[in-house]
Amino acid sequence: MKQKQSLAYLTFFTLFYIYLFKVLDYTLFQFQSLLVMKHFVPGLILNGQTAERSVNLIPLMTLTVEDLNTSLLNILLMLPFGFGLPFVSNVRMKKTVVVGALFSIAIELLQLITGVIAGMTFRVADINDVIFNTVGVALGYLVFVGFVRIYRRTSQKWDVSAHPILRYVSERPQSTNA
Numbered sequence: 001m002k003q004k005q006s007l008a009y010l011t012f013f014t015l016f017y018i019y020l021f022k023v024l025d026y027t028l029f030q031f032q033s034l035l036v037m038k039h040f041v042p043g044l045i046l047n048g049q050t051a052e053r054s055v056n057l058i059p060l061m062t063l064t065v066e067d068l069n070t071s072l073l074n075i076l077l078m079l080p081f082g083f084g085l086p087f088v089s090n091v092r093m094k095k096t097v098v099v100g101a102l103f104s105i106a107i108e109l110l111q112l113i114t115g116v117i118a119g120m121t122f123r124v125a126d127i128n129d130v131i132f133n134t135v136g137v138a139l140g141y142l143v144f145v146g147f148v149r150i151y152r153r154t155s156q157k158w159d160v161s162a163h164p165i166l167r168y169v170s171e172r173p174q175s176t177n178a
Contacts, residue, residue, distance in 0.1 A: 006164060006168065007164050007165075008164045008165045008167070008168035008169075009088070009168065011165060012084070012087040012088050012168070013088045015084065016084040016085065016087065016088050019080050019081070019084060020081075023077060023078075023081075023107075024107070026077070027077075027107050027111070027123070028107065028110055028111065028114070028123075031123060055112055055124065055125045055126075056124060056125070056126040056127060056128065057127050058127065059127045059128060059131060060128060060131070062128070063128060067128070070129075071128065071132045072132075074128075074129050074132035074133050074136060075132050075133075075135050075136035075139065076136065077133065077136060078100055078104065078132075078133040078134070078135075078136030078137045078140065079136045079137070079139055079140040079143065080140060081100045081103065081136070081137050081140055082096055082097070082100060082136065082137035082138060082139060082140020082141035082142075082143070082144065083140040083141070083143050083144045083147075084140075084144075085099065085100070085141075086141065086144050086172060087144075087168075087169075087172065090173055093138070093141050093142075093145075096137060096141045097134060097137050097138050097141065100133065100134060100136075100137030100138075100140075101130065101133070101134040101137065103133075104129065104130045104133035104134060104137075105130055107133075108125040108126065108127075108129055108130055109125065111123040111124070111125045112125035144172075148169065148170075148172050151169055151170065152170055155170060
């Protein structure tokens with residue numbers, strides 16, 4: 001508990017919280033909030049797609065070459081999740097990936113729900129997004145493990161006890177067993 005109240009923990013927690021907010025802003029708030037606005041401004045013209053075409057539950061089969069860019073962006077979007085969660089919790093890889101997948105599913109469900117309620121949407125709830133987001137989380141965790149291991153090797157000659165953030169990074173327990 002003492003470690004969780006440290007300045008280093010609060011720094012990493014704040015950075016992770018800002019990241020989560022920006023993900024939600026990008027995936028939900030920016031576009032889906034326009035649908036809520038339409039209820040308050042009836043004459044507002046929106047060019048979204050109908051709610052009937054706002055869901056894809058067929059994994060990987062519907063991917064096209066154009067979707068490659070979106071898939072890569074989904075991986076990159078969630079890579080910081082896998083890298084950042086171990087800095088604010090003591091979860092290992094399996095739990096990190098499960099939590100990341102659940103976060104991704106929640107986003108996709110909220111996109112679907114807001115689209116169905118409004119009768120139109122700007123985002124498609126897509127199983128492929130969940131798959132590639134989860135891949136991004138797993139890759140992010142592997143980058144975390146590699147980062148901490150390299151950091152420990154290079155910082156052996158440093159006095160990390162004097163700096164709270166350096167000490168916090170060197171004490172992360174998850175990097176011993178991915």
